[in-house]
Amino acid sequence: MSDDHGHGHGDPNLAHHWDTMDQQVHAGKFGMWLFLSTEVLLFAGLFCAYCVYRGLHPEVFAEASKVLNWKLGALNTVILLASSFTMAMGVRAAQLGNKSQTSLMLVLTLCGAGGFMVVKAIEYNEKFEHGTVWIGHKNSITGDYNYSPQDKFKDVEYAYPAEAAEAAPDESEHGDPKLAALLDTTVTPIEPKLGGGIVQPGVAPSGLASDDGKRVTTAPKLQNMHIFFGIYFVMTGTHGLHVIIGAIAIIWVLIRNIRGDFTPKYNLPVDLVGLYWHLVDLIWIFLFPLLYLINLDPWN
Amino acid sequence: MGDHALPPGDWKEGDHVPHVVSWQFLLGILVTLLCLTALTVIAAKVHLGSTLNVGVALAIATVKATLVAAFFMHLYWDKPINTVILLFSLALLSLFLGFSLLDGMQYQDSVIKDYAYRQMTEKNYKGGWDPAAALEAHHHDAGHGDDAGHGEDATHGEDDKVEDDGH
Amino acid sequence: MKDNYLTHSRGFLSWALTLDHKRIGLMYLVAVLSSFLVAGIMALMIRAEHLAPGADLVDADTYNRLMTLHGAIMVFLFIIPSIPGALGNFVLPIMLGAKDVAFPKLNLCSFYLWIVGALLAVGSIAAGGVDGGWTFYTPYSLQDGRIGVIGMTMGVFILGFSSIFTGLNFVVTIHRLRPPGMTWFRMPLFLWGIYATAILQILATPVIGITMLLLIAERVMGIGIFDPALGGDPVLFQHFFWFYSHPAVYIMILPGLAIISELIATFSHKHIFGYSFIAFSSVAIAVFSFLVWGHHMFTSGMSPLAAMIFSALTYSVSIPTAVKIFNWLATMYKGSISFQTPMLYALAFIFLFTIGGLTGIFLGSLSTDVHLHDTYFVVAHFHYVMMGGTVIAMLGGLHYWWPKMTGRMYSEFWGRIGCLLVFVGFNLTFFSQFLLGSLGMPRRYHTYAAEFQSIHVASSIGSFTLAAGLFITLFYLVHSLFRGAIAPANPWGGATLEWHCTSPPPHDNFSVAPTVGDPYDYSDLSYDPATGGWVSKAGAKA
């Protein structure tokens, strides 16, 4: 059924069980899309966890997301979008048989991947320094938490009011304005929402306000703040892992391209790696607003 | 929408003829995506209420994702089956999300609010002081020692302090 | 012997690095049957322990590990890859008229991922064992001292990708490698079943992957998503787990249903009844299976609203399943039924699977499920479906395609004896467990109350009978490899394409492009006593 298509089997890139290159390419793309759908469903679990906990603790997400630096997030979005563009250009160049342009575009895409990971590393480092990380698991030997409430959460003091008084003086030393704002003991304006039969709407309850109408308290007492960071690290971590896998795949097609494997008739691997890379971008497009843009400060 | 000129080479029946998109078009998509990124930041800066903010952010993200999928990923020119696969996986995602969310929100009134807090902060919460045992020490009444099923004498040393505090 | 796929090339590497779907299928077969043997021995130890109420043979921790490993190995290492990985890999491209699956390298990769996953999962025994059941419910699986859980969940994650790659390969193969003439509605029903299974493998399995990753993250890092002590929600874990693991039940049973459709038609020598209803019922089961996962959680603290929705949706699965059984019976009507071993397994399947399916109604109904959930009733129910369904179908399929795979005929006499022992032993083992469960015996119990002993003993005796039947099967199959009669190309009178090529098939499957016709048209075939096989009348005349 096949060998009469002589031109098909003349091509070393055409596997023996395919009749034509067209068939092989479409099958490859079809398979890749099926694989991408598994990736979508892999992230579905993470999005589900995100939605459930945001639904349960909206205030935690609103407060905790302020610790994230949206500017770095936006920078990473721009980097990934640009690298997606260079990847699309790379695929175009491969289709046209322009080997050197393909290499250039793939290298540019790799730079995007590297840049993304560098920015991500800066962000992670910041979180670790301030202890704004997941809660940590109880150590089975000592009974302590790996990231114990006393040590790692002292800067933010969401879940543990008892330590608030001790933690509060430290925050200025860390110099993170977001943290300072979160811990601020003087400037948070009262939200005129206190209702019920006891306090008139729009009027600050006498005990909650000092004379200048500012909230006087130590810290917002948010339990479960660590869940946001747990989800943040798992989501961005899994995504970061995909960036690394994508970068490795790009290196692989880059080597093959330099070796001269690709022609206008056969450039399927570039196309498939491109699809994978665009999916990485696609997921970040959703992660960025969901994690970084929950509760930005309004225009001043 | 893209140039449709055949790439160089002699093309025969059965070869895969790729769809080549012009670089101007791809650049245009990139610029649109960057504009939408700026827009989503601006939208987040305007407080519309959390539900509406999330809605706007997700709507913009969906538009961006559609642009990437349709043009960078060539779905627009591909066989429709690939789009079907993507949509099918998205449908399952929403099914999974919808049911889990529906159920998770339903039973929240039965959650013990300080359970995690207690577990994380109070190592001595369990097997702690027992009223019966302490009262036993307090009254020095040895005649009722048979209800020690839940007694733990680990805190007996503290009982003197109870008295000290009291007096 | 003529050149065939077994003799095409020689040497260890020609097997270890083969891209031939038939060889990969055979390697899969050996691998999954080995894990069946391991997990089966564990099951026998469990049954031996239950001969008496107290702790006699093993202590509680050992029992719990045996019970967990039995479940996990059977589910993840044996049943899920069994029919698609072993029989599907071997048969699917030939049935379709293709030379191979779409991505042969991915196929081999899938097999080696299975090996890695299996090593990790079984290696968890060395790391202190795993208990808690194959469901890994939090927060128990997060408690101190269960390092084995990490290895096991990592293994499950990798096995998931093995399963995804197999499914992906099959979907692309069926879409893109159908030869001219092989339209969708000329595909044998086995392919429809495998196709529906493959879709489930692709779309459901990633969720178990992320669930296992989150479980590992929770266990190692403590991220607070599933652990209530850190503010997480253990019921959410159950949603995650069952979103995959309910479709996984259909990943296990759909290929079994698919094999039975082939067996019933071939051995009745009559066109399958209601082809399109059987084909679409496979797809319908696949779609509905995504909507019903909550019925594993009726008593787990899920909200009554969700329980109601899931109970209603659960019944939707029963309809296409019933349709299949009725169609098989209608196929037998006015047929000419021969009772060779594969057909005996197919008939046993109808008997057992009917029981398994009907008892599911008790569990899908909310108020009766409250009493029966997490008792031996559930154990009996899913063994009737998984073992009485999938494993019996797999044995049927194995006997059916054994001549094609090995080129040898097994002993028909011992085949029937084995089938009978398996059937009797199985019913004794698991029907008594229905009674145990409805009387209130909870599952996963190391010791039990004395009043349950007589039924437990009956169940254990049944399991030893079942094991005897399976060992007999193992012995005569292995024996046939060396002493079996040479198999004809078409020993049963099947009309699908795999019977058009020689036994065993040549390396390239088809030297001449096969003519694709109706896969259930037996009118052209007649029995040829000279070769012991069936030949085409048209071909004989020519």
Next chain:
Amino acid sequence: MSLWDALFGSEGQLPPKLSTTAAEVDWLYDYIYWWCVFFFILIVAVMAYFMWRYRRRPGHSAQPSPSHHLGIELIWSVIPTILIIPIFYWGFTGFVALQQAPADCYKIEVEAYQWSWKFRYPTGANLGNKETPDAPYFGLHVPPGRNVQVILSSDNVLHSFYVPNFRVKNDVVPGRYTSAWFNAPYVDPDSPEFENWPPEAPTRLETKNGIYKVNAHRLFCTEYCGTGHSTMDSWVFVHESEEKLQQYLKEANDLWGKETLAEVGAELYAKNCASCHLKAGQGVVAPIFGRLSDNWGKEITVIDGASNQPVKVTVGRDYVLQSIQDPGSQLALKDYNDQGTPWANNMQQGLYPTLEAESYKGTEKQQFVGKNGLDAIVAFIESVNKQEDK
């Protein structure tokens, strides 16, 4: 019970039905059972007939028959669908009946541990699941013919509360309260229900002060919880009368001369709390607790420490326990407005968190009082007003 009985539905297949809801469950079980028997016999009989009638034999070959028939296909798709609908409906209504406890329940708190149960009664009695030399009082004791609700909570992992004779089961989820309810009669041990009763089930409990006639029902844990999972069982004792139950609990609840948990709580309060927390009045340095007693069981508005929003809470055990252990989590608005007291003055100057140094959590007091002591104090706060009413 014989195997023969087991062929005829729930009578032989299910344990005795000894709660008010069990009969409905059994009825549905039988309904499903007989439909299943019908379809099973139908399928197997048709299969067996075809096997014999159309067996391959000389002179017989497959006869032509249609390979599909839309009408038949639709019929056997639609008929099972119709049969399924009432099963779903009755299952659902029965489930709702099992889930929704009536209003007037006798409430018992059941806590699950690895691997034991603890039963806490309204009288303050606190019993384990097994009889030991140290704990002669054990088990879940319930009054006959009265709605009983068990409030389930878990210490650390999942468990499940299962009483086969009542057809009741619910998982015990850590971090949440779940519940189950039942209404069990006291049955004379000579009646036929006792024919197959397990021999080790006691029919009478002998204590040093009396003999109690009971029905003993097995209680199991049905959610895997570790090494001791299969030994995590107990008995549900249905007493012959509510008076005898109270007598038994009073015996079990013998708190070294105290009658009730509230009295124990009063003692603890006097020793640990009274120097700062008064019931009412001016001049106090810490919140008064009289309002809690006044408003017990009612809804009040508090400021949620997490969101700084007013929320409604019900004054009860949970709220008081939480407020003692985490004073900042829910702040009663009225406390702010107690003009003139040193406490309120501090509050208005934003100094209240500093008082945490003086508060309960993490202090020595926590070491003495512990969880059970807290319960006693809560019982005391609850009881203050009731005593005065009398």
